[in-house]
Amino acid sequence: MQLHSMWENYPELKKDLAEVLMTIEKNIQIRDKRVEENVKMLIHAGGKLLRPAFALLSAKLGPDYDRERAISVAAALEVLHMATLIHDDVVDESKLRRGQPTINSKYGNHYAVYTGDYLFTICFKILSKHSDSISNIEFSSKNIEKILMGELDQMRMRYNLDVSVKEYLTRISGKTAQLFALSCYSGATASKAPRTLAVKAWNIGHYLGMAFQIIDDVLDYTSTDTGLGKPVMNDVLQGVYSLPLIYAMRGRKAEFGPLLLKKEAMTDADLAELIRLIDDYHGVEQAFDLARKYTKKAQKEIAKLPAGAYRDQLSKLTDEILDRQI
Amino acid sequence: MQLHSMWENYPELKKDLAEVLMTIEKNIQIRDKRVEENVKMLIHAGGKLLRPAFALLSAKLGPDYDRERAISVAAALEVLHMATLIHDDVVDESKLRRGQPTINSKYGNHYAVYTGDYLFTICFKILSKHSDSISNIEFSSKNIEKILMGELDQMRMRYNLDVSVKEYLTRISGKTAQLFALSCYSGATASKAPRTLAVKAWNIGHYLGMAFQIIDDVLDYTSTDTGLGKPVMNDVLQGVYSLPLIYAMRGRKAEFGPLLLKKEAMTDADLAELIRLIDDYHGVEQAFDLARKYTKKAQKEIAKLPAGAYRDQLSKLTDEILDRQI
Secondary structure (H helix, E strand, O other): OOOOHHHHHOHHHHHHHHHHHHHHHHHOOOOOHHHHHHHHHHHOOOOOOHHHHHHHHHOOOOOOOOHHHHHHHHHHHHHHHHHHHHHHHHHHOOOEEOOEEOHHHHHOHHHHHHHHHHHHHHHHHHHHHHOOOHHHHHHHHHHHHHHHHHHHHHHHOOOOOOOOHHHHHHHHHHHHHHHHHHHHHHHHHHOOOOHHHHHHHHHHHHHHHHHHHHHHHHHHHHOOOOOOOOOOOHHHHOOOOOHHHHHHHOOOHHHHHHHHOOHHHOOHHHHHHHHHHHHHOOHHHHHHHHHHHHHHHHHHHHHOOOOOHHHHHHHHHHHHHHHOOO | OOOOHHHHHOHHHHHHHHHHHHHHHHHOOOOOHHHHHHHHHHHOOOOOOHHHHHHHHHOOOOOOOOHHHHHHHHHHHHHHHHHHHHHHHHHHOOOEEOOEEOHHHHHOHHHHHHHHHHHHHHHHHHHHHHOOOHHHHHHHHHHHHHHHHHHHHHHHOOOOOOOOHHHHHHHHHHHHHHHHHHHHHHHHHHOOOOHHHHHHHHHHHHHHHHHHHHHHHHHHHHOOOOOOOOOOOHHHHOOOOOHHHHHHHOOOHHHHHHHHOOHHHOOHHHHHHHHHHHHHOOHHHHHHHHHHHHHHHHHHHHHOOOOOHHHHHHHHHHHHHHHOOO
16 A cells, blocks of 8 residues: 655654545445456555545544544545546546556446446445434535536536636536535534534635645646646646636637637647647746635635644645645 | 326325426536436436335335425435436447437536436435434445446446356346335335334335346347337347346357357347247246246235235235336
8 A cells, every 4th residue: 555655744644544545445345356456456546635634634623533433534535536536537538547547448438437336325325324413414415416516517618718717716616626625524523623613624625625626737738747647638638628728818719719629639739839828828827826825715714723733734735735746 | 297107096196206306306406507408308208206106105104204205215216216327328328218318329428427426416415304314324325335236247247148047136136126125115214114114115125126127128128119218139239138038048058159249249130039049948938937926025025014005006016017017
């Protein structure tokens, strides 16, 4: 079991995250051992585990910290994340994820669709086993509903040259920030944090998630190696236009249109030209500035939390999201 | 809103089922109105609504019948069924469902995968809103886990000429009977039926589900029109071998093998030849006999229920499953 190297600086969290992975592994039992093997490879392929990490840290907020419960809730959130990744790979026809062949590429969409469904259910199973109130489950399912809305929105906006910054933010709020927010909130309620604190945790998670996704989208344009475990510029080819492009394209649709509307037929030269245009119009810088604004908002909320190791680590992690050491 | 004509003989149930459809409709709000429209078309396309019907009838078993709660639980189960149908259509690349174009054929796998996921979540949302205990949700999610296991098993067994009757029964138990059982069980617990009664309801649902799926599979070989809203013999072409074929093929692998292993390349003449072979070896009769055994088991359990309209209607519906008036 290999945890991402970023956790070396967080020894307690690292131990808990290892336990999260074991909990997930214990809960996944698929009769088809080849598929089980593949799911387990995905678990151990060195995902960053940010969502469970934020859940675990937030579990220190309440008066009734229970390590086993915190770990279970964190595991449920990572399982949910895995389910969406597997379905994303079906939708995007991705061949690689975290440097490993995807389930769809190895066994076909058949397996990938049902395996994702199976993981969705495992998430609810773990959540219901460790929640002490129905209202938590109801809250979670409402959140997950919004996450899927975000995915559907992203589909709807494909190849839309008129997509606005606001529409982009709504989309990533649903697709990403919602799950970060739910992670922080669920961690807090797992230790019976009072509602005001849990809502603060929710907000922090939301801001962190927004920053994280913007940086992720920036890297799609700036990263030149395959260290990300996925093809660079994949989004553009799929018609998903993200913040650096949206900023650069504002008021310049005529300039970008002919290039983008080649869709999947865009050549490497077209992509290089696109990157040059985005660069000329400072798309990446503007996107990065907005990500910085979100981390600042998160830090402002974090500063209001009760002092303690939890707060310090959360603050440190927040800075690391922006520097993308993580 | 058009309910299946079979419900004409059950006026109270018909009213409640209409309410179930309205509850589902109310809970489905997708920003992309085209997709929402398509999901709503699926709701109203005249599905048989057997699962919610069994849930509603079973809700009369307990001492604390609450119509709104019963309808909500019934709605959640139909939504779950719809989610699996939409994902089944992705996996099977089906073009039609209930006589309407499928979401995958109309909008692509993208939408269909996420729409199914969305409906899964709506199911849990409705369930958690109307359950009064976490253990019910936990029970439901464990059941849904088994349903998806059944789907994955079905994938694993594709194009396997050695598939046994036992393996077939395990598969349909997960894929179909589990949801019928959960419907009866959830209905019963929604009215706070004592555990012994709820377990009886579970067993009845299981037997009904087994009979229903066997008959459904028989119809795949015997139905000559497209009244089913799906292509006949679809299963065989996809490598999914069901009971009439399994019975006919027992000890005759050499005779069936060359035909079946043409896989998707099987011609209409091949299919006709296959039907002739199944007919010669009485595959359909044997399958039908087993379905009859399951309805008999169901009737035996139904007879032990407290007397009342609930019991009479359940018994009548059980006979109708076998006659496939429904």
